[in-house]
Amino acid sequence: MKLSARLSALAGASALVLGAFAAAVPASAAPSGAAAVTPPDISVTNVKQHLADLQSIATANGGNRAHGRTGYKASIDFVKAKLDAAGYTTSLQTFTSSGATGYNLIADWPGGDPNQVVMSGSHLDSVTAGPGINDNGSGSAAILETALAVSRTNFQPTKHLRFAWWGAEELGLIGSKHYVNNTPAAERAKIKAYLNFDMIGSPNPGYFVYDDDPTIEQTFKDYYAGLGIPTEIETEGDGRSDHAPFKSAGVPVGGLFSGADYTKTAAQAQKWGGTQGQAFDRCYHASCDTTANINDTALDRNADAIAYAVWNLSSGTTTPPTGTVFENTADVSIPDNGAAVTSSVTVSGITGNAPATLKVGVDIVHTYIGDLIVDLIAPDGSVYNVHNRAGGSADNINTTYTVNASSEVANGVWKLRVQDKAAVDTGYISGFKLTFP
Structure with a gap:
């Protein structure tokens, strides 16, 4: 992990924070109850x-594999040679x-739908202080072995598989x-899923799952639930x-x-073992981050979890069904004659651009809708006005607007922006949804 990373543990956090969003994201793995691959x-x-x-490689090159040092280029050449021999296009x-x-080293496995890519990545560079075997040889080695297992088994997934090893992460995510x-x-x-693995063999390990895309998150949780191992959400x-x-x-x-x-x-420590009161990795960014700084059990479990996610997320189809809905039902107060407020939804799993017939569902409770300006904001900041102080003294907006958003990339954060431009009447955003035909 990069030099500024000093994360705070969030014990007992839950994926339930995703609330209404979880059901809105199209599944890219086997649906709940379906047999896993x-x-x-x-x-x-x-x-x-x-x-x-x-x-x-580090030992032979000044003790590290840092960006701009001979040890890093030797590390890239080492990984590339193995992938070339295994049949990857690198x-x-x-x-x-x-x-x-x-x-950066990019490796593509031949075949699979090129419009639906499952990508796994790890940074390959270390800090200058040491060889970086846990940070991040562990993630790099695990996805390398997963990629080689794809080749050995001649895995032919529905989706296209891509693996990446990033440079200069420790300087600020430069390569990625x-x-x-x-x-x-x-x-x-x-790219329908990007899976990141940075430090997965810590000597006093925890089992943290990123709190990001709900389907990817649940895929990892399902794997660990099958082992009877509790996980915590990594939100920082x-x-x-x-x-x-x-x-x-x-x-x-x-x-x-x-x-x-x-x-x-x-x-x-009670649920995972190890030593309470000690760092998960006492050799973080230090010269002692060597092969002796690895917990074999954590490395083994996490490597198998990577393969589980790669196999399951690349099987089946990520093309969303007709009428895929992304919705936010959280209330957002609209200040009387005040600043604009927004409600957001994150769209993922949609190939290419948004449609020319994007359905924008707006549910606003307000006592005088003639006060309101309502805009749809695309991920790139483009503004589409859907309501401009119309309706006079009528109350509430419960309408589905059709917007030609065909010039916009579909995936990303979309916002409904509402501003009250006159005094006295008040209200709130009750719901906002996008429906992709």
Whole structure:
């Protein structure tokens, strides 16, 4: 994880915070109650061998694998050679940061629907202080072994599989930002899931699941529920690792994390084992982050969880059914003759642009709708007015408007913006929904 990451644990947090959003997001895995796809077991022995190889690379190159250092380029070459031999189509993407050339490695498995991409990524760079075996050799090695398992089993998923190893994460997510910013919006919209794995073998581990896309989150929870292992929500990761640029661009994201330099609580030690009062990783960003700094059990479980998610999220179809609805039913007060307020929905799983017949459901309780200006705000900030102080003294708006949003990328955060432009009458947004035909 990048240098500024000092996350705070959120014991006992629940996915229920997603409330009404969870049901609105189109499923990209097997529906509840359907049989899950069973992936092959990911050999922890093989994952640990990759870590040993990364340790050897660091040892031979000044003790680290940091951006701009020979150890990083040697790490990229090591991973690329294995993927090339396994039948992947690989490419190196270059960028410049801090006066040095950086590298992202992108690997595509042939086949699958190119308009529906399931992508897994990990940052491959370390800090300059050490070899970075947990941070983030662990995630990098686990997705490498998952990719090799795809090849060994000749897995032919419905969707297209892509794997990525990012450079210069420790300097501020530079590599992943470069990839997202240089991928055209239409191509980004084809990525139906981005899975991020940053530190998954911490020596005093926790089992944290990213609190982002509900379907991806539930996929990981289902895996751990099958093992009888409780998880906690990791909500403080936004902006801290390589899923952040994808999330900002409207791509559904999720991931796993085993903890960094904050302290394991007594409650966490009781349910996960390990030592309370100690950091999840006492060697975080230190020279002692070596192959001795790995918990084999956590590494094994998380590697298998990665495969479970990759196999299940890439099977079936993510094309949403007719009438897919994204809805927010939370009340938002509208100040009398005051500032504009918004209600938001996050659209994911839609290929390409929004339709020319996007249905915008507006439910506003108000005693004088002639006071109101109501706009739909697209993810890129474009404004579509749907109500402009019409209706006079009538009360309440409960209307579905049709908006030609065909110039907008569908996935991302859409907002309903409402402003009361006259005094005396009051109200609130009761509901906002988008229906994709």
